[in-house]
Amino acid sequence: MATKKLSRTSDFKESFWHRIRTKFFSASVPTTSLRKKSAKHSYFRNILNPLVHLWHQAFVSAGSVMIRTKIMGIVTLGFILSIEVILLIAWQAYRDTAAILNDQLRHNGVAIGKTLANYAGNQLQSGNQLESLSDLAHELINSEKNIAYVLILGTGIPGAGMTEAVRTVQPGFTGNMPDNNPFLSGASEQYTIETAPYGRFSVIDVAVIIPGSSGVVRIGLTDNYIIAQGLQNLRQMLYLAAAVSVLWLLLAYFLSSLLVRPVHRLLEAIRAVEGAPSKFDDPLASRKDEISRLGVTFGVMNKELQRREEIRKQLLNKVINAQEQERKRIARELHDQTGQSLTSMIVGLKVIESHTEGETQKRITDMKQMATTILHEIHNLAVELRPSSLDDLGLIAALKQYVKEYTNKFGIETDFQVNGLDDKRLSPDTEIAMYRIIQEALTNIVKHSAATKASVLLASREGSVVAIVEDNGKGFDVEKVFVASQNDHKLGLYGMQERAALIGGNLTIESTWMGTTVFAEAPVEGGSGK
Amino acid sequence: MKKIKVLIADDHAVLRAGLTKLLNAEPDIEVAAEAANGEDALAKTSEFKPDVLLLDITMPGMGGIDVVRSLKEKKMPVSVLILTMHEDEGYLREALKAGVLGYIPKKAADSELISAIRAVSRKEMYIYPSLAKPLVEEAILGGSLHKEKPVDTFDSLSQREREVLRLIAQGYTNQEVAGRLFISIKTVETYKARMMEKLSVTSRAELVRFALHHGLMKAD
Numbered sequence: 001m002a003t004k005k006l007s008r009t010s011d012f013k014e015s016f017w018h019r020i021r022t023k024f025f026s027a028s029v030p031t032t033s034l035r036k037k038s039a040k041h042s043y044f045r046n047i048l049n050p051l052v053h054l055w056h057q058a059f060v061s062a063g064s065v066m067i068r069t070k071i072m073g074i075v076t077l078g079f080i081l082s083i084e085v086i087l088l089i090a091w092q093a094y095r096d097t098a099a100i101l102n103d104q105l106r107h108n109g110v111a112i113g114k115t116l117a118n119y120a121g122n123q124l125q126s127g128n129q130l131e132s133l134s135d136l137a138h139e140l141i142n143s144e145k146n147i148a149y150v151l152i153l154g155t156g157i158p159g160a161g162m163t164e165a166v167r168t169v170q171p172g173f174t175g176n177m178p179d180n181n182p183f184l185s186g187a188s189e190q191y192t193i194e195t196a197p198y199g200r201f202s203v204i205d206v207a208v209i210i211p212g213s214s215g216v217v218r219i220g221l222t223d224n225y226i227i228a229q230g231l232q233n234l235r236q237m238l239y240l241a242a243a244v245s246v247l248w249l250l251l252a253y254f255l256s257s258l259l260v261r262p263v264h265r266l267l268e269a270i271r272a273v274e275g276a277p278s279k280f281d282d283p284l285a286s287r288k289d290e291i292s293r294l295g296v297t298f299g300v301m302n303k304e305l306q307r308r309e310e311i312r313k314q315l316l317n318k319v320i321n322a323q324e325q326e327r328k329r330i331a332r333e334l335h336d337q338t339g340q341s342l343t344s345m346i347v348g349l350k351v352i353e354s355h356t357e358g359e360t361q362k363r364i365t366d367m368k369q370m371a372t373t374i375l376h377e378i379h380n381l382a383v384e385l386r387p388s389s390l391d392d393l394g395l396i397a398a399l400k401q402y403v404k405e406y407t408n409k410f411g412i413e414t415d416f417q418v419n420g421l422d423d424k425r426l427s428p429d430t431e432i433a434m435y436r437i438i439q440e441a442l443t444n445i446v447k448h449s450a451a452t453k454a455s456v457l458l459a460s461r462e463g464s465v466v467a468i469v470e471d472n473g474k475g476f477d478v479e480k481v482f483v484a485s486q487n488d489h490k491l492g493l494y495g496m497q498e499r500a501a502l503i504g505g506n507l508t509i510e511s512t513w514m515g516t517t518v519f520a521e522a523p524v525e526g527g528s529g530k
Numbered sequence: 531m532k533k534i535k536v537l538i539a540d541d542h543a544v545l546r547a548g549l550t551k552l553l554n555a556e557p558d559i560e561v562a563a564e565a566a567n568g569e570d571a572l573a574k575t576s577e578f579k580p581d582v583l584l585l586d587i588t589m590p591g592m593g594g595i596d597v598v599r600s601l602k603e604k605k606m607p608v609s610v611l612i613l614t615m616h617e618d619e620g621y622l623r624e625a626l627k628a629g630v631l632g633y634i635p636k637k638a639a640d641s642e643l644i645s646a647i648r649a650v651s652r653k654e655m656y657i658y659p660s661l662a663k664p665l666v667e668e669a670i671l672g673g674s675l676h677k678e679k680p681v682d683t684f685d686s687l688s689q690r691e692r693e694v695l696r697l698i699a700q701g702y703t704n705q706e707v708a709g710r711l712f713i714s715i716k717t718v719e720t721y722k723a724r725m726m727e728k729l730s731v732t733s734r735a736e737l738v739r740f741a742l743h744h745g746l747m748k749a750d
Contacts, residue, residue, distance in 0.1 A: 347639055368640060379617070389618045392588075393621065401618040419700075508705070517734070519701070
């Protein structure tokens with residue numbers, strides 16, 4: 001016999017294994033919870049737990065994002081990626097073009113510079129002044145927007161700086177202009193190119209020596225015009241991309257809604273299983289796509305399930321009632337007919353007994369004894385089947401008797417306590433259901449729990465009555481047994497639950513290593529009191 | 531010698547016949563009449579005025595207990611001895627409340643009946659011993675056979691423990707208690723175990739009685 005029930009330690013720092021067992025056995029019906037499911041791995045829990053938790057969280061978070069969001073996310077991400085690639089290509093193209101143009105500018109600059117320098121040289125040789133080139137310079141400026149300035153610096157008084165023979169500036173040009181002759185220092189190149197910054201852009205300065213003199217032609221070229229154009233193009237592309245994105249998002253939203261709507265309705269229908277009729281009769285629903293079809297099928301199946309559930313409940317009710325009626329009838333027969341007949345026989349034998357003696361009398365006495373024993377057994381059988389006190393005197397009286405006999409028969413000290421019911425009688429269906437549930441619970445205690453003490457309680461609450469059977473046995477894994485019982489046709493627990501459900505109540509079982517408690521709650525008519 | 535006049539009321543004919551034979555075989559007992567149901571029993575009682583009415587409880591129509599009540603109302607001076615199949619304490623109580631003097635189960639018809647009739651005819655009570663035990667204990671020991679706790683340990687309970695106790699006594703599951711007090715189920719289990727330890731109580735029924743005794747619950 002297990003001894004742990006009565007030797008509870010007063011040290012409530014429960015040991016590691018006690019905690020494990022409690023977690024393992026703590027269960028209640030019919031709710032399930034994640035906590036209980038993972039209790040079996042409790043030893044490794046501390047090690048794997050954070051990782052498992054993170055993984056689980058990630059999945060949950062991903063899972064809780066709506067399908068519509070997922071679709072739009074996919075579409076948007078794809079779209080953004082494409083746009084980005086395109087924009088990158090455009091940017092690269094722009095830069096390449098800019099580089100090419102820059103190159104071109106330089107060549108142009110050099111060409112123009114050389115040409116102008118040669119022309120200037122010729123002019124000087126012909127005896128003309130450099131100033132006469134002013135018109136030419138103007139023409140150049142006007143024809144080429146890229147040219148920022150044309151400077152022709154002629155020879156001057158040695159040591160006194162250069163004289164500006166021609167100075168033509170592109171209107172709008174605000175940059176600095178050079179004012180010296182870079183060849184004075186005896187540079188050997190024919191021309192030089194320098195790049196100076198000009199705001200966001202740059203100025204390419206080409207300086208060419210005028211052959212046959214110490215004059216110099218300086219041409220300034222800018223790329224601002226080109227760049228400004230290029231940037232504007234880019235900007236336009238960006239605006240276009242943004243506009244297309246918005247359109248795309250709207251389209252994606254619309255499309256995903258189309259996809260998601262039937263799913264939502266399906267979800268609703270599933271949620272409605274518990275009671276209300278299926279709402280999946282929307283005539284506007286498209287019946288063509290797979291999800292809608294799934295939903296319609298589900299609606300049909302759901303109706304069928306509900307119908308079958310109704311039938312099953314009715315059938316169960318009928319079966320239980322039939323069983324009870326049968327038991328009642330048999331018990332009555334045994335009690336009223338068989339029992340009485342046996343009693344008559346006993347009485348008859350008693351009469352004979354007093355008129356005989358010796359060996360014969362002894363035999364008669366033995367027969368009388370046997371008949372009495374049989375009568376006793378018949379009586380117990382009848383009471384076990386269906387105690388008449390349940391109908392005549394009520395649940396409380398019947399339970400009192402049952403508990404008394406149970407204690408005597410099985411040696412499990414069982415206590416009976418009523419709270420708040422006084423002598424109020426419940427409906428016959430409720431009383432018999434409660435009686436059977438308690439009977440089943442007590443039978444289970446004998447069969448499985450190895451308990452030494454038990455309690456049967458009836459408590460009254462507003463609008464309901466609760467029957468409680470508690471023992472100090474070894475407990476069991478409620479969920480596991482429940483699931484198993486459905487498979488093995490061991491329908492004890494299941495039967496209890498069904499009986500409770502049939503009278504509009506419910507059954508809860510809580511079990512730990514310290515014992516098991518069965519709660520059966522059922523509604524009662526009327527208010528409190530008798 | 532004046533014989534004890536007995537009226538046998540039982541719905542089973544063969545049994546009545548057997549009992550009649552049995553009783554008539556006694557020198558001091560005489561069966562005056564038989565009745566097959568409650569109304570018949572009442573009629574024949576006022577007609578034959580027996581000393582002892584041997585009465586079954588379960589009869590068609592008017593039951594035995596109602597017959598007794600009716601007799602008391604009419605103030606008929608007959609001693610009632612119940613002879614029944616029922617051995618439930620409940621039936622015994624009902625019968626005693628109604629005013630019977632004797633109660634024996636039918637299984638003891640051969641052994642106890644004669645003595646019972648004689649006792650009851652002397653206006654003494656005769657209750658089958660094994661059935662009498664709980665009644666006597668209740669009357670003498672002022673309660674059931676469960677031991678009373680000599681030490682009042684109610685004060686040793688903390689406020690929290692009292693709350694838990696009250697809910698448990700009202701029949702809430704541990705889950706419900708946990709939900710109402712915003713604690714975990716484990717905590718509830720611990721409280722309950724600790725409580726039972728403190729109060730030297732080994733069953734839930736005792737716990738509930740304790741709670742009732744200390745007025746932890748408003749009367750429903």
